[in-house]
Amino acid sequence: MEYYQLNQANLIHYLQSLPEVQQKFSSFDHVEVREITDGNMNYAFIVTNKLDANQSVFVKQAPPYIKVLGEEWPLTRQRMVAEMNALHYQSSVCPEMVPKVYYQSEVLSVLIMQNLSNHAILRTELIQERCLPRLAEDLSTFLAETLFYSSDFALPSADKKAMVSKSSNQDMCKITEDFVFTYPFEHHEMNDYNPALSQSVIDSIQKNPNVRAHIAQMKYTFMNKPEALLHGDLHTSSVMVNVQQTFVIDPEFSFAGPMGFDIGALIANLYLNYFSHAHKSSAGSVDYSQWLLQTIDDLWYKFEGKFLSLWLEHEQSDQSAFMGKDLTGDSHQAFRHAFLKQLLSDTLGFAACEMIRRILGVAKVADFMQFEDQKLRATLETQALKMATTMLLNRQSYKNFDFISMSRF
Numbered sequence: 001m002e003y004y005q006l007n008q009a010n011l012i013h014y015l016q017s018l019p020e021v022q023q024k025f026s027s028f029d030h031v032e033v034r035e036i037t038d039g040n041m042n043y044a045f046i047v048t049n050k051l052d053a054n055q056s057v058f059v060k061q062a063p064p065y066i067k068v069l070g071e072e073w074p075l076t077r078q079r080m081v082a083e084m085n086a087l088h089y090q091s092s093v094c095p096e097m098v099p100k101v102y103y104q105s106e107v108l109s110v111l112i113m114q115n116l117s118n119h120a121i122l123r124t125e126l127i128q129e130r131c132l133p134r135l136a137e138d139l140s141t142f143l144a145e146t147l148f149y150s151s152d153f154a155l156p157s158a159d160k161k162a163m164v165s166k167s168s169n170q171d172m173c174k175i176t177e178d179f180v181f182t183y184p185f186e187h188h189e190m191n192d193y194n195p196a197l198s199q200s201v202i203d204s205i206q207k208n209p210n211v212r213a214h215i216a217q218m219k220y221t222f223m224n225k226p227e228a229l230l231h232g233d234l235h236t237s238s239v240m241v242n243v244q245q246t247f248v249i250d251p252e253f254s255f256a257g258p259m260g261f262d263i264g265a266l267i268a269n270l271y272l273n274y275f276s277h278a279h280k281s282s283a284g285s286v287d288y289s290q291w292l293l294q295t296i297d298d299l300w301y302k303f304e305g306k307f308l309s310l311w312l313e314h315e316q317s318d319q320s321a322f323m324g325k326d327l328t329g330d331s332h333q334a335f336r337h338a339f340l341k342q343l344l345s346d347t348l349g350f351a352a353c354e355m356i357r358r359i360l361g362v363a364k365v366a367d368f369m370q371f372e373d374q375k376l377r378a379t380l381e382t383q384a385l386k387m388a389t390t391m392l393l394n395r396q397s398y399k400n401f402d403f404i405s406m407s408r409f
């Protein structure tokens, strides 16, 4: 079989031919196909039996180009292999937070998986000030489990190296290198500035040699620190939630990289959402802003606790696992402390890069773009840029997320 594009007309015929999908449907006579258009890169469909909504699947296909830009913007279908590998790995360590894969085809670059349409995109929920009591608990679990179990602390040396080579995702990494770490910091034609954002604020980042040097350090870390198998694009539109459950979707940028990149991406997008509420005066918005800060704080705190427990558990089962035997009883502890301190610093640095690129770069976030008033948006953007710059430059000196006194920004 060769690659061909799935569409509304041929999708049912294709699904009917797959035993793994046949099992999900009692009949295809009343099946409905709905194209999902909120993604940019790939085609996505929800297929449902109109007589029984429980019989449904989500279908995602990567074309050899960026869907919304068309064929003149080629992009290798390798991204779908990265997504398949990442989903497979993530569901092996954290199955309750990853959509179940029913079928996959590398030839067609297709994934057929659990339909999550009873869940909503986290970013949308946050914009609407929805209460999500499980968020920090669930996301810290996802981060701790996926990052720990693919690290050198859990994997034998040879398995870790095999994972690193298998997870190479060079075209998607290049997109991140350009659009997260390079273009937003220079005068690039792809950048998209709010016309109301003051030039001096933009210059305070782009023309500040100190900031530029720190951003370059983060880019270098991104490119040279294969610590764990990352999701690679863990922003708040890569999470689907309802009050009971949290799922992480869309790991097409997955590769072996620095742990702080995943944690930082999530935290950055939560902070951007924070700035979109913190200027409002209603009691509901004030409470929601506080809940967001608490959630960020909890996310790191819980992540740290869970990552450490996994590490301790692993050490107890295999004393010489990473460092060899601890002869004084405190060597392991000293290393764990130093490792987590560096991880917090990386997390803050990557969070800063993500916040800045969402404001100066081309890929905007709805949390800010919902405001048509450009002046208001510029005020929020300026606050977020100041905070990101402070976080970036001082990232080595923080111990947790308590430090951030928002009134300073």
Ligand SMILES: Nc1ncnc2c1ncn2[C@@H]1O[C@H](COP(=O)(O)OP(=O)(O)OP(=O)(O)O)[C@@H](O)[C@H]1O
Residues within 6 Å of the ligand: 036, 038, 039, 040, 041, 042, 043, 044, 046, 058, 060, 099, 113, 114, 115, 116, 117, 121, 237, 249, 250, 252
């Ligand atoms: N398992 C699922 N069940 C139901 N809907 C889903 C599922 N996974 C994703 N979606 C919906 O489909 C949309 C597109 O999915 P996804 O983000 O994986 O595609 P994408 O093309 O990679 O998007 P992007 O351009 O944002 O990277 C999501 O925004 C979400 O609304």
Ligand SMILES: [Mg+2]
Residues within 6 Å of the ligand: 039, 041, 250, 252
């Ligand atoms: Mg995607």
